[in-house]
Amino acid sequence: MKSHVTMRDIADRLGVSSVTISKALNDKEGVSSELKEKIKLVAAEMGYRFNTHAKSMKEGLSYNLGIVIPERFAGTVHSFYLQFYQLLSKVMDGYHYSGILHMLSEEDEERLVLPRIYTERKVDGFIILGQISKSYVEHLQTIDCPIVFLDFYTDQNEIDSVLTDNFFGVYEMTNYLIRNGHQKIAFVGNVHATSSIQDRFLGYYKSLLEHKIELNQDYVIKDRDEAGRYIDIVLPDEMPTAFVCNNDEIAYNLMTVLQNNGYKVPEDCSVAGFDNSIFATLTNPPLTTVEVDTEEMSRVAVKFILEKLNNPDKKYGRTFIKGDIIHRESVQPYKGHKKGS
Amino acid sequence: MKSHVTMRDIADRLGVSSVTISKALNDKEGVSSELKEKIKLVAAEMGYRFNTHAKSMKEGLSYNLGIVIPERFAGTVHSFYLQFYQLLSKVMDGYHYSGILHMLSEEDEERLVLPRIYTERKVDGFIILGQISKSYVEHLQTIDCPIVFLDFYTDQNEIDSVLTDNFFGVYEMTNYLIRNGHQKIAFVGNVHATSSIQDRFLGYYKSLLEHKIELNQDYVIKDRDEAGRYIDIVLPDEMPTAFVCNNDEIAYNLMTVLQNNGYKVPEDCSVAGFDNSIFATLTNPPLTTVEVDTEEMSRVAVKFILEKLNNPDKKYGRTFIKGDIIHRESVQPYKGHKKGS
DNA sequence: CTGAAAGCGCTTACAG
DNA sequence: CTGAAAGCGCTTACAG
Incomplete structure (x- = not known):
């Protein structure tokens, strides 16, 4: 029965105006601290909900942010983005956003259909997770609503995106x-499949x-076709x-291939992954990999959006977030090296 | 520049009242179909957003539903619930809910702190995913907001929950x-860890x-302690x-143990899982398992919440959604059987 | 078929 | 320190 308690109800109960209630509940100036305390108490007692x-x-603000995930991504990627959403959700909570x-x-x-949450003004901005089509990106540019892309970029300018430092991660x-x-190091991945793989x-x-090691084309091994289907x-x-x-799942697959061909990891060859996803601990031995700093990425993305809300002309461009190497057992010093040197 | 277009702006442009705009845009009666069409056209042209x-x-409705996931669940379970959230999100979209x-x-x-989305009236109801403490459940009972539990139940009455048919799934x-x-069939799981495992x-x-096979306590094998930590x-x-x-991940772990002990699956023994999660296809051979019908569960949960919104006194109690057996290679007929009969 | 009026529950100046 | 007035953008009766 305590539904629909309004500020006015509290005001009537205490014989003051609803303006005073508003000020008190929002901790604004213009109310004596005693009255403020009393109002808060009564509000709680009456089961008041803002x-x-x-x-x-x-204000014209919804205090909501839209998180968009393109549906065509398959299982694994999906749950990666869903975890992002979860982190974003926590970060937003700190700003009183949902x-x-x-x-x-x-x-x-x-x-090019825009999300209903946009056309119905349910959100103040968007965080787009993952890769979407160029034309959709262009379409998004036309709307009057701040947008930050997470884990995706194109050559289109004027886009603010927060990214894993793919380049630097694999470089390290x-x-x-x-x-x-x-010295004989292979790269596994199709550089024409995604820009992430390309950067890696x-x-x-x-x-x-930098180490004057020549690039051997035989050592650039395809893991999928250009449409992204694994081969x-x-x-x-x-x-x-x-x-x-180029990622842990591929490292997982590679290790199966290696085993089937009688090679032992890391004794016969070392294997390094990327992402520190669930696959990194499913391999035997577990993978040395690059951990994507999803928490920092989430923090930065939300910060950007909120700042753009106050200052719509603000541009950030591409922001790269560095990940750390997680050391496990799939990488070992090269034996020839140990003995020879 | 097309921000902040309101119904009144459209009305002024067309020389009609905003009431007429409202009726036209909501496809209500009382506007000639010509005017209606014209209004919709102009609204689109002006970039009107509702x-x-x-x-x-x-109306006192937010057209949002809160999806609550207790944070203490670890990785795997998490992504399972996140996938649920994704499905729920799709279902809700069909009802114009977010x-x-x-x-x-x-x-x-x-x-016992309630979510901010409740205290700020951002949602019309809650779907709770997974297990939460008894006292929190009790606390939730006191709020004036419909709640449906998904994939969780307690002995507390008055709770509406949508569940996998654990019992029937493992029975089948x-x-x-x-x-x-x-005939010699073991169950792997700690029956005191969760009620799901108990039901399974x-x-x-x-x-x-039913088959007059005696329960052998040596064949009830613990996979975790009562707090849920794997052993x-x-x-x-x-x-x-x-x-x-009791689930695919445990089946995965079990198969590793079997392999380490020199047993081959399914030649030496069969292994069945539950969930049809990512683990079901990571094992070698892949798992015969019970697929949880998450889509149907999502559909039912949203339907219940929305019906409770119109009729707060409606009770559904526990609703069990049946899953199907997915046949893969980890189960084979018992050899002695084939030969013997 | 069309519209004037009132109200949903707050907040923002502004006046006292 | 406190409050009357106006307004945010819709919708709901109700009157014409």
Whole structure:
């Protein structure tokens, strides 16, 4: 029965005006501290619940952010983004914001249909998770609502995105392998499938360049076709001593292939992953990998959106968040190195 | 620049009243169809966006539902619930509802702090995912807001919950094993850890009872302690010919143990899982398991909440949603059976 | 078929 | 320190 208690009800009970209640409950000036305390007490006692919608209407803010995930992503990627959503949700809570998930269907993406939460003003801004079509991105540019892309970028300018430092992560990982005596290092991934893989490959390549190790095309091993469908991994004729995989799942698959071919990890060759996803601990031995700092990425994305809300012209461009190498057992110093040196 | 277009703006442009705009845009009676069409056209042209908050204030409905996930659940379970959230989100969309995720922190659960989305009237009801403390459930009973529990129940009455049919699922699975000639069937799981495991165990037991197979306590194998922490699985002295695991992850772990002990699946013994989670396809061979019908569960949960919104006194009690057996390679007919009969 | 009036529950100036 | 007035953008009766 304590539903629909309004500020006016509290005001009537205490014989003051609803303005005073508003001020007291919002800790604003203009109410004696005694009255303030009393009002808060009575409000709690009456089971008062603040009506966000009234405030929203006044201010034109919903205190909600839309989290958009394109639906066409399959299982694994999905749960990665869902975990992001969870982190975002926690971060938003700290700002008194809530997150509304919108799964963008392939059809809506194709037809450039905007989320209902936009057309019904349910959110103040959007965080887009993952890759969406160029034309949809362009369409999003036209709406009057701040947007931050998370874990995705295109060559389109004027876009603010928060990204894993793919390049630097793999660069560091490759450096680490080289420091451990490895010279014959393969990269597993199709550089034409996604820009993430491309950047990871380039980080690998930079490390080779810096160490004057020539890039061997036989050591760039495809794991999927350009549409992203996984294909069987084929080992090169001359075996590398280490593999840098574009993600943990691929590392998992690679290790199965290696085992089937009689190679032992890490004795015969080392394997490094990326993401520190569930696959990193399902392999035997567990993977040395690069941990994506999803928490920091979430924090930054929410911060950007909220700042853009106050200052719509603010531009951030691409922000790269560095991940750390997680050391497990799938990487070992190259034996020849140990003995030889 | 097309922000803040209101119904009044459209009305002024067309020289009619905002009431007429409201009626036209909501497809209500009382506007000629020509005017209606024209209004819709002009609204689109002006970039009009409906303001949900105004409607919410009028009606006292937010058109949002809160999805609560207790934070203390670990990785796997988490992503299971996050997938649920995703499905719920899709279902809600069909009703013009949106979902707001609230991660319930351990601290808030302990101190009985209600989600901010409740105290700020941001949602019309709650769907609670997974297990929460008894006292929190009791606390939730006192609020004036419909609640449906998903994948959780207690002995507390007056609670509406939508559940996997754990009992029936494992019952059917065990029947299936028995039909395939297995007699020495073990159950893997600690019946004192969660009520789900308990129900799954009882389904197993019922099948044994029906087939006059005596329950062998050596064949009830612990996989975790009562607090839910996984422990090493110890095989019984006399090996069963089949194992019914309380979930796929445990089946995965069990298969590792079996392999380490030189047993081959399914040649030496069959293994059945539950959930059809990611683990079901990570095992080698892949798992025969029970698929939880998360889509149907989501559909039912949302339907219940929305009906309770119109009729707060409606009670549903426990609703069990049946899952199907997914046949893969980890289960094989018992050899002795084939030969012997 | 169309519209003037009132109200949903707050907050923001402004006046006292 | 306190409050009367106006307004946020809709919708709901009700009158014409």
